[in-house]
Every structure is written in C-alpha cells, then in structure tokens.
C-alpha cells in the first residue's frame with residue numbers, strides 16, 4: 001500500500017502538488033493513525049509475511065496428486081517394489097554404463113568422425129533392453145544419433161500438448177591417467193549391493209534408463225495415454241549440443257511448433273536436498289547464462305635489452321587485475337527463482353534455522369529496494385553465485401622466448417551470467433574496463449562487435465565465444481507446475497525426520513540441452529527425483545555413483561508424472 005502511494009507521488013506534477021498537497025498530508029496523517037492502531041491494522045496487508053510461522057500466501061504448497069487410474073498406479077507401484085524388477089533395472093543401468101559413450105571437445109561432425117560410432121552401440125543396447133517400448137512407440141533419428149521416441153496419445157497434440165522428457169547418452173571422458181583413482185573402474189558399471197558405480201551413473205544414464213523404464217512400466221500396465229509422451233536422447237550434451245541437442249529441438253519444433261509442448265523434464269543439478277534444516281524438492285526453473293570472453297593483445301616486439309615500460313604481458317596482467325578488482329555486484333531480486341526459494345525457507349524452515357537478518361530484508365527486497373537486495377546478497381555470501389555473475393580467468397598465454405619482447409598475449413575468461421543480466425550488459429562492462437586500459441597505453445581498442453582484424457600493430461581486441469543468454473524463468477503459477485509439484489508430494493519423501501517436503505523453484509548454475517528448447521514451452525523443469533544428500537553428486541569427476549535404492553524408484557516418479565499430466569487432459 002505504501003509502495004503504491006509513493007509510486008503515484010513520483011508521477012505527480014508540481015501543480016498537482018500545489019493543488020492537492022494539503023489533501024495528501026491529511027490522508028497521510030489518517031494513514032499513519034490507522035497504521036498505529038492495533039485493532040485496525042489487521043485489515044492492512046501483513047508486513048511480516050516473511051516472519052517465522054507467518055500464515056502466508058508465499059510458497060503455497062499443492063496437495064499430493066495421485067493418478068486417477070488406480071489399477072495402473074498399483075501395477076507400477078507393485079512392480080517397482082519387487083526384487084525381480086530391482087535386479088533388472090540395476091542390470092540395465094550397469095550395462096549402459098559399460099558402453100563408454102564419451103563426447104570430446106574436438107569431435108568432428110557426425111558421419112565424418114568415427115568416434116561417434118559408439119552411439120550406435122548405445123542405441124542397439126536401448127532397443128535390446130526395451131523391446132516392448134520399441135514395439136509401441138515411433139522412433140525418429142535427429143542427425144543419426146539423436147533418438148526421439150513418440151508414444152502417441154489418443155488426443156491430437158494440438159489439443160493436448162505432449163509431455164517431453166530429455167536425457168543424454170554421452171558422458172564426460174575419463175582421462176586414462178585418472179582411471180587408477182576410481183574405486184571401481186569407470187566403465188565396469190559395478191554394483192556392490194548398495195551402489196552402482198561408474199561414469200554416467202548420475203549424469204545422465206540413470207536419468208535416461210529411469211524415463212524409458214517409466215514408459216515401459218506404463219505400456220506393460222495396459223495404460224493408453226490421451227496426451228502424447230515424447231522421450232528424446234541427445235548425444236552431445238556435454239559438449240556443444242549442436243550435433244544432437246539442436247537437431248532434436250528442430251525436429252520437435254517442426255512437429256509441434258511454438259509453445260507446442262506441455263512441459264519439459266530434464267536432468268538437474270538439484271533434487272531433494274536439505275537447507276536451513278528443511279527438506280526441499282528443488283525444481284530448477286531457470287539457468288544462468290554463459291559467456292567465454294577472449295582478450296587478445298598485440299604489439300611490436302624487439303630485443304629484451306631495449307624494452308618498453310609495459311609490454312603485452314604487463315598490460316594483460318593489468319587487465320586481469322582490473323577484471324578481478326571489479327567483480328559483478330550481487331543482488332537478491334524477485335526476478336531470480338532463488339528469491340522464491342528464500343521465501344519458501346522463510347515460511348517453512350524451522351524458525352531458528354533461517355537467519356533472522358534475512359526476513360525483514362526480503363520484504364524490502366520484494367518491493368524493489370536495491371540497498372536491501374545488495375545487503376541480502378552479502379548476508380547470503382555462501383550462496384553468492386546464485387545472485388551474481390561469476391567470472392573466472394581460466395587460460396593465459398604469452399611470450400615465446402626469455403630474451404624477446406612478446407608480440408602477443410591472450411587470455412580467456414569464463415562467465416556465468418546472473419538471471420537478471422544479459423550478454424550485452426556483461427560485454428559493456430568488459431569494454432569499459434579494457435577500453436580504459438587500451439587508451440592509457442595508447443593502443444587501438446576493438447570491442448566485441450568488431451572483427452579483430454585491424455592492421456594496427458598495437459591493439460587490444462575483445463571477442464565472445466560460446467555465448468548463451470540466461471534462460472527465461474519458467475512460471476510457477478501454471479497447471480503444469482502444479483501437476484509436477486503434486487507428483488513430487490505424492491511420490492517423494494522428505495529427508496530424515498522432517499515432516500514436510502517443500503517444493504521450491506530453484507536456479508541451475510550450469511546449462512543443459514534445454515537451451516535449445518525455449519521456443520517449445522515456457523514450462524521447463526530441471527529436476528532429478530533423488531535424494532542428493534545421499535547421492536553426493538560426483539558428476540564429471542572420479543567415483544561417480546548412484547544409490548540403488550533411490551535409483552530404482554525414479555521410474556515411479558516419471559510414470560506418476562505422465563499419469564497426472566494425462567489426468568488433466570479434459571477430453
């Protein structure tokens with residue numbers, strides 16, 4: 001209310017003030033009187049909505065959503081509880097881990113580089129493991145190794161938009177010198193009775209097997225979908241995504257068009273976790289952006305006995321210091337899904353576990369107060385990169401000989417963009433920092449949108465590589481988010497002795513293949529339905545593993561989601 005009044009005051013003109021000033025002062029006095037009156041104040045909006053235990057409209061939780069078709073649900077649940085099924089699905093995961101489908105940064109195009117041929121083995125393996133699925137669904141190939149499985153529903157996709165689940169067949173390579181560091185060889189798919197070990201166990205072959213298994217279970221239950229179900233398996237998520245991720249998206253876009261998909265599920269670096277002594281199901285509804293910045297310097301060389309005061313190595317050092325001395329500021333703003341997470345924690349976490357200092361500032365930050373937004377980011381310093389653009393100087397190169405003045409020097413900086421920012425803003429920041437140093441040293445400056453090809457000898461050039469804007473934030477006030485939340489509540493359990501599993505929006509600092517799918521739906525959710533406290537995420541490093549008791553239940557989650565999404569088709 002106060003916010004609304006002040007906004008109107010901003011717009012008012014001088015004459016308005018002269019005419020109505022007295023009236024406004026009167027109103028303000030009345031307002032203050034009202035506000036200080038404890039009896040009346042309950043009719044005003046609660047200013048302490050972030051207070052402990054506040055009966056708040058923030059972070060509203062939906063009830064458990066259980067599929068209407070009890071026969072199908074029971075079939076799936078009984079199967080998932082059986083020992084025979086546990087053996088089978090664990091063997092399937094172990095078997096696919098044994099195919100080392102590594103993707104390499106220097107892979108040539110599919111069809112030219114033979115290293116892609118390993119993906120034929122993955123496809124054959126999936127087909128052999130799921131004969132029922134492949135008798136039922138239509139299989140399409142996008143650029144040879146992108147696999148698209150379509151289980152057609154009885155209602156046309158124009159009326160009931162298909163549900164899409166993504167996974168990738170490729171894994172991060174294991175360097176041969178690191179194999180000895182693994183407790184079990186990375187491509188044995190060793191199962192020790194409790195844990196399945198190996199590259200891809202969590203990223204992302206466990207997810208792949210889980211979603212295809214959910215389809216297998218539903219087909220075997222006799223279920224016939226109204227809403228089309230699509231599974232798509234990329235082959236290069238860990239590199240560019242250009243060889244499978246983009247072709248799959250192009251294929252689906254041709255089929256279903258803009259906004260033609262109901263929701264997308266993909267791997268997440270988030271799942272069921274505990275923060276502030278409360279269990280959360282963290283659904284990533286956005287991803288940070290990405291940018292690699294290259295900075296190249298060149299100058300005239302010469303003999304080291306007659307050097308200039310500053311050569312390109314010195315000037316590049318000055319640039320690196322300037323970059324690190326001018327980090328991007330952090331701010332906790334309502335545009336960031338992490339703001340929703342903090343609201344959820346404020347409302348649902350135990351009172352003593354959520355920092356008291358955060359509550360009043362959240363309320364101010366929600367109203368757009370930039371000082372509070374910055375202070376919050378400082379208070380929550382251990383989570384800082386959820387609230388700011390990160391920058392990391394990753395490579396530096398310069399000089400060939402000790403007695404020669406270097407002619408070139410270069411560096412590469414990796415940035416992960418905060419959701420509120422854009423590539424253009426980050427580029428402008430770098431141009432102003434580096435442009436100033438170029439000017440100081442009398443060098444030509446070529447910014448991001450030049451071609452870096454000036455014939456000038458003394459110059460500094462900036463260029464961007466692998467740029468990706470922050471992902472659009474998926475809305476959470478939609479039917480599809482309620483269906484997902486209700487499914488989570490129904491199937492997954494809180495950790496330890498916690499009473500409630502709170503579903504919360506979250507932010508993913510890394511990127512997934514969903515970067516190609518923005519046009520297909522606004523409803524993109526990155527979420528792994530396992531307890532990440534037990535499955536300490538060792539993706540991309542040694543000893544990647546998944547706990548069997550958690551993994552075997554993943555298909556129940558995906559099958560329930562398909563069923564619940566089918567139940568809301570109103571035909």
Ligand SMILES: *[C@@H]1O[C@H](CO)[C@@H](O)[C@H](O)[C@H]1NC(C)=O
Nearest residue numbers: 294296397408410452461463
């Ligand atoms: C920048 O320098 C690197 C390393 O010397 C070189 O490989 C690259 O081609 C240069 N890029 C541009 C745009 O000049």
Ligand SMILES: *[C@@H]1O[C@H](CO)[C@@H](O)[C@H](O)[C@H]1NC(C)=O
Nearest residue numbers: 449450451452453454455456
């Ligand atoms: C630099 O490249 C641009 C476009 O790629 C071209 O138009 C321009 O003539 C080039 N300049 C030089 C000096 O080569």
Ligand SMILES: [Zn+2]
Nearest residue numbers: 203204237267
């Ligand atoms: Zn992955």
